[in-house]
Amino acid sequence: MIATIDTLHDMEASLKSAVIDLLYRLADDAIIIGHRGSEWTGFAPILEEDIAFSSMAQDDMGHAQTFYQMLFELGEPDPDTNVFARKLDQWTCAGMVSISSQRDWAMSLVRKYFYDVAASIRLDALAEGALVPLAQLARKLRSEKKYHLMHGTMWIPRLGTGTRESHQLMQSAVDTLYPHALGMFEPTSADLLLEQAGVCPREDELRKRWQAEVENVLCGATLKVDADMSPVFGGRAGKHPKDLMALLDDMQLVYNLDPHAKW
Amino acid sequence: MVIAIDPQLNKLSKEECERHLEVFEGRIARGDKVEPTDWMPEEYRHQLIRLIHVHANSEICGALPEGKWIPHAPSFKRKMALLAKVQDEVGHAQLLYRAAETLGASRQQMIEDLISGKSKFSNVFHYPAEIWTDVAIIAWLIDGAAIVNQTMMSDGSYGPYSRALKRICYEEAFHLKHGYEMVVTIAQGTKKQREMLQDSLDRWWPPIMMFHGPADKVSKHTTMLVQWGVKLKTNDEQRQQFLRQFVPKMLDLGLHIPDPNLRLDEKTGEWLYTEPDWDEFKRVINGGGPVSGDRVATRKLAHEEGRWVREALAAAATNQPVPMPTMTD
Numbered sequence: 216m217i218a219t220i221d222t223l224h225d226m227e228a229s230l231k232s233a234v235i236d237l238l239y240r241l242a243d244d245a246i247i248i249g250h251r252g253s254e255w256t257g258f259a260p261i262l263e264e265d266i267a268f269s270s271m272a273q274d275d276m277g278h279a280q281t282f283y284q285m286l287f288e289l290g291e292p293d294p295d296t297n298v299f300a301r302k303l304d305q306w307t308c309a310g311m312v313s314i315s316s317q318r319d320w321a322m323s324l325v326r327k328y329f330y331d332v333a334a335s336i337r338l339d340a341l342a343e344g345a346l347v348p349l350a351q352l353a354r355k356l357r358s359e360k361k362y363h364l365m366h367g368t369m370w371i372p373r374l375g376t377g378t379r380e381s382h383q384l385m386q387s388a389v390d391t392l393y394p395h396a397l398g399m400f401e402p403t404s405a406d407l408l409l410e411q412a413g414v415c416p417r418e419d420e421l422r423k424r425w426q427a428e429v430e431n432v433l434c435g436a437t438l439k440v441d442a443d444m445s446p447v448f449g450g451r452a453g454k455h456p457k458d459l460m461a462l463l464d465d466m467q468l469v470y471n472l473d474p475h476a477k478w
Numbered sequence: 479m480v481i482a483i484d485p486q487l488n489k490l491s492k493e494e495c496e497r498h499l500e501v502f503e504g505r506i507a508r509g510d511k512v513e514p515t516d517w518m519p520e521e522y523r524h525q526l527i528r529l530i531h532v533h534a535n536s537e538i539c540g541a542l543p544e545g546k547w548i549p550h551a552p553s554f555k556r557k558m559a560l561l562a563k564v565q566d567e568v569g570h571a572q573l574l575y576r577a578a579e580t581l582g583a584s585r586q587q588m589i590e591d592l593i594s595g596k597s598k599f600s601n602v603f604h605y606p607a608e609i610w611t612d613v614a615i616i617a618w619l620i621d622g623a624a625i626v627n628q629t630m631m632s633d634g635s636y637g638p639y640s641r642a643l644k645r646i647c648y649e650e651a652f653h654l655k656h657g658y659e660m661v662v663t664i665a666q667g668t669k670k671q672r673e674m675l676q677d678s679l680d681r682w683w684p685p686i687m688m689f690h691g692p693a694d695k696v697s698k699h700t701t702m703l704v705q706w707g708v709k710l711k712t713n714d715e716q717r718q719q720f721l722r723q724f725v726p727k728m729l730d731l732g733l734h735i736p737d738p739n740l741r742l743d744e745k746t747g748e749w750l751y752t753e754p755d756w757d758e759f760k761r762v763i764n765g766g767g768p769v770s771g772d773r774v775a776t777r778k779l780a781h782e783e784g785r786w787v788r789e790a791l792a793a794a795a796t797n798q799p800v801p802m803p804t805m806t807d
Contacts, residue, residue: 250549253561257545258776260784261791262538262572269565273558280554295553318779320787376797377790384786462549469552469610476671477663478552478610 217413220346223288230412233405234346235289236307237415240451241337242282243308244399246298247459248330249275250466254317267366271327274359278334281352299470303460304453311395313450313459321374321384322392328367329396329429335360336424337415345413368432375436382437389438396429397422397446481705483519506707511637514580522706526636527583529708534574535592536600539773541567543607544616552610559656563617566649573646577638593778595765602685604767611664611674615682617657619724623689625650626720635707658727665731672732679728680736687737687751688759690716696756721749 220226226234252272259265283294291297312330316322338360341353374381400422409415430440449455469478485495498517505512512518545564551557575585591597602620607613625647632643664675691713703709711719725742728735739752762770 253548253557256548256561256564257538257541257568258780260780260787262568262575264787265568266565266572269561269568273561273565276554276558276561280558298554299552318783320784373794374787374790377794378786380786381790381793465549468550472610473668473670476667478556478660478667478671 217345220412220414223285223346223348226346230408230414231289233408233412234349234414235286235291236403236405237409238282238286238289238349239307240309240403242279242286242297243306244312244330245275245279245282245334247306247308247312247462248327249273249279250462251312251316251323252327255323258318260320268323268327271363271366274363278356278359281356285348285352295470299467300474303455303463306455306459306463307451307453308455308459309395309399309401309450310447310456311392311399311450313456313462314392314395315458315461319388321381321388324367324370324374325385325388326392326396327363328371328432329392330399331360331363331367332428333396333399333421333425335364336421336428340416340421341414344415349414371432371438372436375433375438385436386438389433389440393440394444394447396425397444398448398450400425401446401448401451403451481521481702483521487520503706506635510635511640512635513637521702522708523581525702525706526639526708527578527581529703530574530578530581530639531583531588531591532598532600534571534578534588535597536603537567537571537574538592539599539603539777540620541571542773542776543603543605544613546607547610547613550610556660560613563653563656566653570642570646570649573642574639577636577642580638589777589781593774593781595774598763599773601688601759601762601767602682603773604762604770605682605685606769606772608681609674609678611671611678612682614657614660614664614675615678617653618661619657619682619686620689621650621653621657622724623686623720625654626716626723627690630711630716631709633710661731665733676734679733683736684754684758685762687717688754688756688762690714690720692756692759693753718748721751725749 220230223234249272252268252275255268256265256272259268279298280294283291283297286297287293292300311326314322314326316326335357338353338357342350342357344350344353371385374385376382400418402418406417410417433440483495483499485492488495488498490498499519502512502516502518502522512522541564544560544567548557548561548564551560575588578588579585588597592599602616607616628643628647628650632640632647634640634643661675664671694712694714704712721740725735725740737752739750741750742748743750761767765771765774
């Protein structure tokens with residue numbers, strides 16, 4: 216039986232550092248997928264999806280904000296400084312969320328679904344974990360994630376089986392994204408400690424759960440996955456696709472006019 | 479004043495036409511709402527479709543100037559608020575296209591008319607949002623001007639449009655607060671920030687003064703719309719209400735309003751101003767504004783690139799309906 220950790224201040228330095236590492240990964244993934252989602256506002260294929268993507272992007276940004284807030288409570292910079300003043304190599308988001316998919320609806324939809332399954336599995340695991348404040352937060356956030364998952368599990372089969380063109384576009388999106396999606400479970404030096412403390416299972420364990428769930432839905436949508444694909448890692452270690460630099464330039468544009476100004 | 483309606487257009491004899499019209503106008507005079515299944519003159523239906531269609535187009539094109547700044551919003555708070563605001567505007571477009579559908583217009587056709595340049599959208603969205611502070615001016619003053627118009631229209635005679643507008647106004651009130659709070663924050667900021675805000679106001683003021691439409695003496699649609707209870711105030715009355723509400727607040731914030739003739743006439747209580755350039759207004763709403771072409775091209779691109787999704791959706795609905803996932807808790 217693993218003992219629970221009741222407050223953020225009850226952790227030893229090494230565990231605290233591992234939790235900080237974990238929170239940055241959660242927060243960075245969430246803000247970047249939210250930013251990518253918001254790129255569809257005003258441009259989606261139907262008005263209802265414009266509204267859905269904008270709404271989910273707000274949820275993802277909101278989740279990011281709560282993770283950054285927890286980081287702030289652990290002595291890290293405040294949420295705005297973290298998002299608007301951090302340099303490229305300080306980010307630890309997975310490559311999959313960084314890739315630009317603007318104007319590619321199939322890529323955006325599949326990517327969002329892959330992310331949502333991963334986020335849900337993590338939140339479910341954290342909700343059962345030993346770090347009480349994080350478990351409480353995870354329970355709250357997963358109630359919103361449920362709706363994002365519904366969105367993906369409705370759309371993936373519709374477009375996978377809709378027309379020949381939609382099937383091809385969806386299959387191509389799956390082929391492109393799957394190795395990057397596996398990269399969301401890049402092992403890190405914090406894994407072992409987080410597992411031993413009962414905070415969170417190891418990344419390869421989470422990946423297995425993710426693959427089982429995703430492959431089931433893809434199969435129902437007549438979409439295939441090449442089992443031999445190897446993961447694309449790097450994001451967790453600060454090595455990012457070029458697209459992330461462009462995204463950060465966009466995101467930090469107004470902030471950088473005067474980092475001390477209030478807007 | 480009596481509005482004559484055309485028996486042939488309404489597929490009725492002259493006598494039937496007069497009888498129906500009397501009942502219809504009587505209901506409007508009593509303040510009843512006209513519902514989709516009620517008899518209405520074809521002229522009324524046509525005017526309402528035109529009006530709602532332009533309004534829906536304006537919401538969807540209005541999402542573009544502000545939407546452009548979502549990726550650049552300088553804090554969590556602004557990023558999420560701006561995203562929520564623009565989402566609302568797209569939601570308004572959806573509500574309005576649905577209201578127009580109740581009159582027999584098709585959404586597909588309305589969107590195609592927008593992207594072919596056949597139907598219009600509000601003059602203000604033919605101008606570009608060049609800097610971040612434009613977003614603050616748009617949310618405060620354009621949403622403010624829109625509330626003046628839409629609150630009045632929400633008491634109008636057509637039920638579905640009136641109810642959509644009530645909901646829209648409720649959300650616009652939040653946009654106004656969001657815009658005002660941004661303007662106040664920036665107005666209290668650095669010299670550079672205040673200069674940016676003033677620059678935004680200088681560029682947006684002329685289009686905002688045209689927002690409520692041509693002066694009453696030249697507006698051609700007003701009479702019929704007022705008679706049938708669609709529009710309850712004239713363009714000039716709306717413009718006066720906007721000026722009464724906003725000019726004192728702008729002056730309080732230290733903003734300079736770029737019109738040397740703007741002043742309150744103490745005797746009449748009306749604001750005097752330089753008459754907007756109605757030739758520019760006409761040119762702009764007919765597609766000759768600074769970014770008219772870009773707005774239509776963007777909507778066209780979104781529509782064309784989304785075609786495969788809509789086709790797949792239609793095919794999936796007929797071939798293999800996807801059941802809604804069940805919620806377990």
